[in-house]
Structures are given as C-alpha cells and as structure tokens.
Amino acid sequence: MAGERRGAVLELLRRPGNMRCADCGAPDPDWASYTLGVFICLSCSGIHRNIPQVSKVKSVRLDAWEEAQVEFMASHGNDAARATFESKVPSFYYRPTFSDCQVLREQWVRAKYERREFVHLEKQEPYSAGYREGFLWKRGRDNGQFLSRKFVLTEREGALKYFNRSDAKEPKAIMKIEHLNATFQPAKIGHPHGLQVTYLKDNSTRNIFVYHEDGKEIVDWFNALRAARFHYLQVAFPGASDADLVPKLSRNYLKEGYMEKTGPKQTEGFRKRWFTMDDRRLMYFKDPLDAFARGEVFIGSKESGYKVLDGLPPSTQGYHWPHGITIVTPDRKFLFTCETESDQREWVAAFQKVVDRPMLPQEYAVEAHFKHKP
Incomplete structure (x- = not known):
C-alpha cells in the first residue's frame, strides 16, 4: 500500500x-x-x-x-x-x-x-513605493572596514544617495539610476547578503560594496533598485514592452577572476590583476574590492574590427602564467595570460560571446567615449 x-x-x-x-x-x-x-x-x-x-x-x-x-x-x-x-x-x-x-x-x-x-x-510597498531610505553596512574605500551609512533611493530625483553621517545635509555620493547596476556578490564581499552596486562617474565605473544583516532588507533594496530602473527605462523607451526592459534592470557579470596583463607598449612585465567583464566593459582592479578600476577596455563586435585570439604574439616576454589571450581592437592589441587552461577557455568564451553580438546604436557612443579618454 x-x-x-x-x-x-x-x-x-x-x-x-x-x-x-x-x-x-x-x-x-x-x-x-x-x-x-x-x-x-x-x-x-x-x-x-x-x-x-x-x-x-x-x-x-x-x-x-x-x-x-x-x-x-x-x-x-x-x-x-x-x-x-x-x-x-x-x-x-x-x-x-x-x-x-x-x-x-x-x-x-x-x-x-x-x-x-x-x-x-500592500505588502510590496518596501520596493514599489518609489522611495526608500535606511542604513546599510558599506565598505570603506581606504581602510576596508564596513561602516553603517544612510542610503536614500528616490525615483523622483532618479538617484541613489548615501550619507557619511546620518545628520549630513549633503550626500557623499549621488548615483544616477540611469547608469546603476546591483549584483549579489556574497563570496567576494565575505557576507551572505553582500551586494555590489556599480555606477558611472565621468564615464568610469565606481563600485560600492554593502550588506544588511537582515536578508529581507537587502533583497528589498535590490528589488527597489530594479523598480527604479524599470520606471526610468519605461520613460526613456516608451514603446518598449516589459519583456524588453526586464533584462536591462540588473545584470550579473559575464566573468570575473584573475589574469595577468601588460601595458600598451607590451615591453613591461605582466602584472596580476582582478578582471570583471561587465557587458562590453572589461575592467581591471588591483584588488577585487577596489572602488575604482585601474583601467577599462571596451570590447566591441567583430563587425567593428574586434577579435579574440588564443595565445600571445611570438615575441611576447615577461609573463608568468602560460595560457595567453590576445584581444584585437581597431586601435591596439591587449595581451592577457591565465593560470590554467580552463580559465583561458572560460575567458575566451566570454569574450567571444561579446564579440559575436552586434553592437547597439548606444554602444557606439560608449565606444567613442573610450577612444577619447585621456
């Protein structure tokens, strides 16, 4: 039975x-x-x-x-x-x-x-109201300590702001919803509720790392940020369907990890850096929790002259890791090395995915910004 x-x-x-x-x-x-x-x-x-x-x-x-x-x-x-x-x-x-x-x-x-x-x-108000404020633990840029900071999200102003003191009149930073992304990074941040928020300032990426001890609170913040992005995009693209907009609300990185890189002249030694592939931006940092990227590389499409190659040019010297990758752009070649063959395969696959995707009209404007960076 x-x-x-x-x-x-x-x-x-x-x-x-x-x-x-x-x-x-x-x-x-x-x-x-x-x-x-x-x-x-x-x-x-x-x-x-x-x-x-x-x-x-x-x-x-x-x-x-x-x-x-x-x-x-x-x-x-x-x-x-x-x-x-x-x-x-x-x-x-x-x-x-x-x-x-x-x-x-x-x-x-x-x-x-x-x-x-x-x-x-009515139970959706914490992330649907268009306004949210509260305290999050934020990692300090210089000393790496997490300190309690007041955050305010306001759709009316199109911004996420945080304040160094709860009685401060002026925010320490204003992050425009237009360029904001949030992604959970518990392993990197070292907390099960760790959230990485990125935004653009002067067309360069800035990172902040936050968490809340309460799982509901941090997920409500995450969905409030997605709601703000959704409402911003509805105004920016009035003809777009929800199905078109939802994939643009937040994104996980295509790939992250350590590689070695050399400079533009390819004569100096290779240095180990933490790399993040965020859509078409390849950013590198000295440390995974750095607030600012040391540099950024725009990776366009094959139609625009971008290529990904296994290995390094024969004359390359000064690298320690054996598995090379060359990214060819219209302006120059970027050389990287990976510690293992599986790392190399994963990075090449991530780069190839980006190169194979045709560029959108707005991505040409981003590419132009990169070319005119000082």
Missing part, C-alpha cells in the same frame, strides 16, 4: 509544471511540500524546512505518504501554486533560479508563501 502511494506521487511528478522545482526551476525535483502542494528541489526543501508553520516537506522517493497527502498533491501541483502565490509578482521583481545565491532564493520562497507578498499588493 505504501509503495502504491509513493508510486502515485512519482506519477504526479510527470505532470506538466511538476518536472521543475516550483521555486527555482531546477530540473527533476524529488522533494515536495505536502502542505502547499508543490514539488521542489533538495536545495529549496531546506528553505521550506525553515518555515514549518507554512510548509512541511517530504522526500518523494524515500518517505512514507498518507492517502490524504497524495490526494492533496494531486489536486494542487506547481502550476496551481504559481497561479495563487505568484499572481501579482511585479514585472521588475527578480525571480531567482537555481544558480542564484541563497539569500535571493530564500527571500523569494518566504515572500511567496510566508509573507504572501504576491497575493497582497
């Missing part, structure tokens, strides 16, 4: 919608919440265990199932749960996948089932 019930649950897994985790989309979920009626992956089942007042979980294959539990799963399922618990998810709200960090996935699960934010619109 127990085997029959388990077999019935396994059969339910094959229904459309149930073959991927209800929360993060991971394939082949083998856990279930028998109080919510959803099939979930092992990773999300751990999050559900932390909200036992809402969700109780079982292994589809290993645990015993009661008849009433099987019937409940049969009358619900992932598609039905989505129709209920995700009925009012704002377009700008970030829906995490199985490759996203823990805090994003946990707060998505809690927002759906525990707080029911996507059933009750």
Whole structure:
C-alpha cells in the first residue's frame, strides 16, 4: 500500500509544471511540500524546512505518504501554486533560479508563501513605493572596514544617495539610476547578503560594496533598485514592452577572476590583476574590492574590427602564467595570460560571446567615449 502511494506521487511528478522545482526551476525535483502542494528541489526543501508553520516537506522517493497527502498533491501541483502565490509578482521583481545565491532564493520562497507578498499588493510597498531610505553596512574605500551609512533611493530625483553621517545635509555620493547596476556578490564581499552596486562617474565605473544583516532588507533594496530602473527605462523607451526592459534592470557579470596583463607598449612585465567583464566593459582592479578600476577596455563586435585570439604574439616576454589571450581592437592589441587552461577557455568564451553580438546604436557612443579618454 505504501509503495502504491509513493508510486502515485512519482506519477504526479510527470505532470506538466511538476518536472521543475516550483521555486527555482531546477530540473527533476524529488522533494515536495505536502502542505502547499508543490514539488521542489533538495536545495529549496531546506528553505521550506525553515518555515514549518507554512510548509512541511517530504522526500518523494524515500518517505512514507498518507492517502490524504497524495490526494492533496494531486489536486494542487506547481502550476496551481504559481497561479495563487505568484499572481501579482511585479514585472521588475527578480525571480531567482537555481544558480542564484541563497539569500535571493530564500527571500523569494518566504515572500511567496510566508509573507504572501504576491497575493497582497500592500505588502510590496518596501520596493514599489518609489522611495526608500535606511542604513546599510558599506565598505570603506581606504581602510576596508564596513561602516553603517544612510542610503536614500528616490525615483523622483532618479538617484541613489548615501550619507557619511546620518545628520549630513549633503550626500557623499549621488548615483544616477540611469547608469546603476546591483549584483549579489556574497563570496567576494565575505557576507551572505553582500551586494555590489556599480555606477558611472565621468564615464568610469565606481563600485560600492554593502550588506544588511537582515536578508529581507537587502533583497528589498535590490528589488527597489530594479523598480527604479524599470520606471526610468519605461520613460526613456516608451514603446518598449516589459519583456524588453526586464533584462536591462540588473545584470550579473559575464566573468570575473584573475589574469595577468601588460601595458600598451607590451615591453613591461605582466602584472596580476582582478578582471570583471561587465557587458562590453572589461575592467581591471588591483584588488577585487577596489572602488575604482585601474583601467577599462571596451570590447566591441567583430563587425567593428574586434577579435579574440588564443595565445600571445611570438615575441611576447615577461609573463608568468602560460595560457595567453590576445584581444584585437581597431586601435591596439591587449595581451592577457591565465593560470590554467580552463580559465583561458572560460575567458575566451566570454569574450567571444561579446564579440559575436552586434553592437547597439548606444554602444557606439560608449565606444567613442573610450577612444577619447585621456
């Protein structure tokens, strides 16, 4: 009898919608919440265990199932749960996948089932109101210490600002929504809720690194920034659909890591630097947590004369790592080396992806800025 019930649950897994985790989309979920009626992956089942007042979980294959539990799963399922618990998810709200960090996935699960934010619109005010202020721990540029700083996000002014003192009249920095990006970087920042915010000043990238001890708070900040970007882009591109705008709200980096580089004359020795590939900007830093890039390289498309080559020119000297990469631009060649062959392959693939993509009209303006940099 127990085997029959388990077999019935396994059969339910094959229904459309149930073959991927209800929360993060991971394939082949083998856990279930028998109080919510959803099939979930092992990773999300751990999050559900932390909200036992809402969700109780079982292994589809290993645990015993009661008849009433099987019937409940049969009358619900992932598609039905989505129709209920995700009925009012704002377009700008970030829906995490199985490759996203823990805090994003946990707060998505809690927002759906525990707080029911996507059933009750008034619960979305922390990130939908167009204005948000509060304190975040921000990393100091010079000493690397995290200090509490007041942040204000105002859509009306189109800016995120922070203040060095809570009673300060003038902000320490004003970051325009137009050029703002936010991406979770827990490993780099050394905190599970670490968020990297980048903005442009004088067409150069600046980084700030922040966190909040409360997972809900930092994810609300992240989605408030996405909402501000969304509303800015709706005005800037009045004919664009939500589907066109949502991918532009925030972006993860294409690739990050250490490589060695040499200077423009290619006669000085190679130096180890931390590189970040952000869309078409390849930036390099002395340290991963530096506020400013030491330099930036624009990588255009093959139609505009950009190429990525394995290896270095034969006459190259002064490098320590054996796996070379040459980026050819209309103006010069950039030479890099990687410590391992797999690093080289990953960097070449990331560069090639960018080079293969035709340039957008606005990217030609960015390229022109790079050419006229002092």
